[in-house]
Amino acid sequence: MTNIVEVQGLQKKFGKVQALKDVTFSVAAGEVVGFIGPNGAGKSTTIRILLGIIKRDAGNAKIFGKDVWKDSLEIHQRVSYVPGDVTLWGNLTGGEIIDLFMKLHGGGDQKKRDELIRRFELDPKKKAKGYSKGNRQKVGLIAALSVDSDLYIFDEPTSGLDPLMEQVFQEEVEKIKDSGKSILLSSHILSEVERLADKIVIIRQGKIVETGTLDELRHLTRSTITLATEGDVAEIATVNGVYDFKQKGNQATFAADHQHINAILVKATELGVKKLEAVPPTLEDLFMRHYKG
Amino acid sequence: MKEEFARWDTLFVQFLKRDWKKIMVWVLGLGLFSAGFVPAFEEIAKDQGLLGMFETLQNPAMISMVGPTPIETAADYTLGAMYAHEMLLFCSLFSMIITILHVVGHTRKEEDLGLMELVRSFQIGRHANSLATFVETVFIHVILALFIAVVLISFKADTISVEGSFLFGASIGMAGLIGASIALVTAQIMPTSSAATGSALGVIGLLYLVRAGTDVLNVDLSMFNPLGWTYLTYPFTENHWILLVCGLVFTVLLSIIAFVLEGGRDLGAGYLPQKEGRGNAKKSLLSVRGLLIKIQKGVIMGWLIAFVIMGAAYGSIYGDMQTFLESNEIVKQMFSHSDVSIEESFTGTIMMVLISLVSILPIATVNKLFTEESSLRLSQLFATKVTRGQLYWTSIGIAFFSSVVGILLAAGGLGSTAMAAMEDRSVMSIMDFFAAGYNFLPSVLFFTGLAAFALGWAPKLGKVVYLYLGYSFILNYFEGLLDLPEWLLNTAIQSWIPRMPIEDFDVRTFIIITLMSIALMVIGYVGYRRRDMIEGI
Numbered sequence: 001m002t003n004i005v006e007v008q009g010l011q012k013k014f015g016k017v018q019a020l021k022d023v024t025f026s027v028a029a030g031e032v033v034g035f036i037g038p039n040g041a042g043k044s045t046t047i048r049i050l051l052g053i054i055k056r057d058a059g060n061a062k063i064f065g066k067d068v069w070k071d072s073l074e075i076h077q078r079v080s081y082v083p084g085d086v087t088l089w090g091n092l093t094g095g096e097i098i099d100l101f102m103k104l105h106g107g108g109d110q111k112k113r114d115e116l117i118r119r120f121e122l123d124p125k126k127k128a129k130g131y132s133k134g135n136r137q138k139v140g141l142i143a144a145l146s147v148d149s150d151l152y153i154f155d156e157p158t159s160g161l162d163p164l165m166e167q168v169f170q171e172e173v174e175k176i177k178d179s180g181k182s183i184l185l186s187s188h189i190l191s192e193v194e195r196l197a198d199k200i201v202i203i204r205q206g207k208i209v210e211t212g213t214l215d216e217l218r219h220l221t222r223s224t225i226t227l228a229t230e231g232d233v234a235e236i237a238t239v240n241g242v243y244d245f246k247q248k249g250n251q252a253t254f255a256a257d258h259q260h261i262n263a264i265l266v267k268a269t270e271l272g273v274k275k276l277e278a279v280p281p282t283l284e285d286l287f288m289r290h291y292k293g
Numbered sequence: 294m295k296e297e298f299a300r301w302d303t304l305f306v307q308f309l310k311r312d313w314k315k316i317m318v319w320v321l322g323l324g325l326f327s328a329g330f331v332p333a334f335e336e337i338a339k340d341q342g343l344l345g346m347f348e349t350l351q352n353p354a355m356i357s358m359v360g361p362t363p364i365e366t367a368a369d370y371t372l373g374a375m376y377a378h379e380m381l382l383f384c385s386l387f388s389m390i391i392t393i394l395h396v397v398g399h400t401r402k403e404e405d406l407g408l409m410e411l412v413r414s415f416q417i418g419r420h421a422n423s424l425a426t427f428v429e430t431v432f433i434h435v436i437l438a439l440f441i442a443v444v445l446i447s448f449k450a451d452t453i454s455v456e457g458s459f460l461f462g463a464s465i466g467m468a469g470l471i472g473a474s475i476a477l478v479t480a481q482i483m484p485t486s487s488a489a490t491g492s493a494l495g496v497i498g499l500l501y502l503v504r505a506g507t508d509v510l511n512v513d514l515s516m517f518n519p520l521g522w523t524y525l526t527y528p529f530t531e532n533h534w535i536l537l538v539c540g541l542v543f544t545v546l547l548s549i550i551a552f553v554l555e556g557g558r559d560l561g562a563g564y565l566p567q568k569e570g571r572g573n574a575k576k577s578l579l580s581v582r583g584l585l586i587k588i589q590k591g592v593i594m595g596w597l598i599a600f601v602i603m604g605a606a607y608g609s610i611y612g613d614m615q616t617f618l619e620s621n622e623i624v625k626q627m628f629s630h631s632d633v634s635i636e637e638s639f640t641g642t643i644m645m646v647l648i649s650l651v652s653i654l655p656i657a658t659v660n661k662l663f664t665e666e667s668s669l670r671l672s673q674l675f676a677t678k679v680t681r682g683q684l685y686w687t688s689i690g691i692a693f694f695s696s697v698v699g700i701l702l703a704a705g706g707l708g709s710t711a712m713a714a715m716e717d718r719s720v721m722s723i724m725d726f727f728a729a730g731y732n733f734l735p736s737v738l739f740f741t742g743l744a745a746f747a748l749g750w751a752p753k754l755g756k757v758v759y760l761y762l763g764y765s766f767i768l769n770y771f772e773g774l775l776d777l778p779e780w781l782l783n784t785a786i787q788s789w790i791p792r793m794p795i796e797d798f799d800v801r802t803f804i805i806i807t808l809m810s811i812a813l814m815v816i817g818y819v820g821y822r823r824r825d826m827i828e829g830i
């Protein structure tokens with residue numbers, strides 16, 4: 001597999017703020033990469049460097065094997081981008097702005113555009129000053145999805161979209177994924193990207209702290225399990241891989257290592273399960289885990 | 294019926310609590326602006342000033358701008374007459390405009406923002422909000438009228454009588470109420486609050502234009518114009534209180550119409566349907582140039598029209614220049630160059646003034662690109678095949694184009710009205726005006742170059758270019774008055790350029806400043822290409 005995006009030891013300072021300290025990751029051809037980190041971690045800064053909007057202080061960044069700063073123009077012909085905060089010209093309509101973006105990018109598909117406008121339920125004849133944040137986001141997304149590119153970069157694309165529209169977005173991204181394009185998807189919420197991402201890159205305070213497939217990362221963490229049994233639930237506490245055990249009557253809540261999940265379930269069945277709830281690890285858990293070591 | 298207005302008084306008190314700071318600024322600001330210039334006018338009225346001003350303002354062009362005076366001979370023209378003549382129409386206009394913004398803001402805008410839905414869900418009548426707004430507006434204007442009267446009286450000028458002072462204040466207050474009732478009606482009819490504001494302002498603009506015509510042709514016709522019921526009261530001279538009664542009847546009638554209209558419509562919707570925009574872009578928009586022109590068209594057109602009007606305003610005084618200049622020691626000194634005609638001397642200075650104004654436009658055009666950048670509107674465009682060079686040079690191109698057209702319109706407006714005003718006594722041709730105007734083109738380019746340089750290297754300092762423009766303008770304006778040292782004058786770019794038509798054209802200076810400006814633009818481009826785009830700061 002060839003790497004579409006290749007980032008190595010990226011650094012960027014704004015005045016005294018060291019926004020990026022050490023950012024290294026890659027996006028392979030046909031791969032969807034979730035770029036996760038809390039607000040202010042440096043996601044947008046990384047993406048802006050990739051697009052040649054700002055210049056890196058140190059490190060290397062290549063897209064399609066070309067330097068992101070020097071050859072930005074060639075790169076842009078094959079890249080679609082939607083910024084995290086889409087702001088528009090108030091006196092233009094959504095339809096006009098979509099057409100403008102498509103034209104300035106090149107390679108737009110009118111039929112695709114009209115279909116997306118319908119699917120996202122956007123009123124293209126309304127002036128942009130009347131749009132909500134979600135509607136502005138839709139304008140950016142429709143424009144980016146209507147042009148043909150090899151790499152799509154979305155910076156927190158679903159902030160402001162309601163769940164139904166988020167669903168539409170996920171489906172559209174799935175389509176471009178199926179047609180073999182590469183996608184870099186940033187978010188501060190893990191669940192937003194877990195459905196689509198082949199790989200997760202986690203950034204915190206300007207450093208990549210974890211990289212891997214979702215499964216690989218999940219293994220590093222524990223799910224939170226709530227269990228009620230016929231027998232004495234306290235016996236679960238003795239099983240390997242159970243942590244933070246708390247009991248209330250015959251119901252217990254605890255954290256469970258993924259490697260030991262089978263043993264825990266065997267024990268639970270022995271006791272007779274009355275109720276079982278498992279909550280997958282949240283992003284916070286991943287971070288906590290990383291920091292506690 | 295009573296239910297429809299239920300609890301308007303609660304809302305009214307609420308409004309006063311919420312708005313009291315705004316009301317203070319409004320009353321103090323507009324009040325002092327309306328009444329506070331008496332000392333300045335006393336200064337103008339000195340010596341033969343009243344006479345000169347009287348003659349100047351007889352010019353139809355001036356009448357169409359400031360309105361007529363009932364005084365027929367210069368001998369009867371007093372300070373009070375002049376004050377009302379020059380100030381009342383403009384102050385009335387301001388009063389209307391502010392009130393329109395206020396009234397639409399309290400009524401239709403709150404509906405658009407969805408605030409009213411909440412309010413209406415309490416036990417509050419359908420018309421309560423409009424009535425509360427209207428009563429608040431009346432309250433504000435009574436205070437404003439009294440404040441203006443008191444300030445006028447406090448100057449104790451002979452011809453500014455107590456009766457006239459109250460009438461002057463009341464006229465401005467009435468203007469506000471007329472504006473309020475117009476806004477109340479458009480707020481019911483129009484589909485959105487911005488359309489309501491726009492159409493109310495449009496009505497006022499139309500009334501102003503119509504009265505410009507009728508004032509010149511036949512003042513009696515202006516009496517049928519709601520705007521006429523303000524400035525034609527002629528405070529300090531004829532004191533036509535009766536016109537205020539017309540205004541009051543008009544206001545009450547329109548307000549009743551507004552309430553009836555409000556009774557028949559849904560919340561958040563007007564009688565006119567929402568105008569749909571375009572679903573697809575026109576071809577002319579689909580380029581960097583198309584976009585940049587589209588988003589600046591309004592501002593550029595506005596300034597261009599202002600240049601013509603400014604030019605025409607100055608041009609209209611060429612006819613009575615002699616009288617005007619002799620009336621005032623300061624003015625005389627400013628425009629005196631011994632061996633040339635007063636008109637030519639005036640042209641040299643006034644062209645500097647006009648072209649300094651023209652320079653604002655290209656600075657604004659270049660600065661606009663940074664505004665767009667920092668407000669994130671270009672983010673998605675940066676990631677297309679649009680280059681930074683395209684953005685930069687297109688902006689410079691639009692700036693250059695608006696400079697050339699701006700000079701054409703300012704010099705043309707000045708020249709053509711001046712020629713008309715001087716009739717056959719003209720000492721200049723229209724070409725002299727254009728030559729004098731384009732003689733200053735390098736200075737406009739220089740300001741453009743400075744703005745471009747800032748855009749490339751220190752975009753946040755783009756606004757400082759305006760400061761430099763203001764500074765060099767002031768230096769040049771007072772050059773003749775104050776004995777400023779050569780080196781200080783030379784810090785202003787306009788000082789390097791000869792004053793045509795009094796002085797001769799200087800090719801060398803013209804070329805050198807132009808080249809310097811181009812160099813600034815190129816250096817700016819180098820910076821613009823290599824700097825970080827600054828987003829969201």
Ligand SMILES: Nc1ncnc2c1ncn2[C@@H]1O[C@H](COP(=O)(O)OP(=O)(O)O)[C@@H](O)[C@H]1O
Pocket residue numbers: 014015017018019037038039040041042043044045046827828830
């Ligand atoms: N133009 C800028 N000037 C100064 N500081 C900036 C600028 N852009 C980003 N930063 C800082 O860099 C850090 C990373 O920001 P950002 O990349 O926007 O984070 P994220 O997108 O992950 O929320 C933050 O501390 C932010 O305040």
Ligand SMILES: [Mg+2]
Pocket residue numbers: 040043044045084155156
């Ligand atoms: Mg961000």
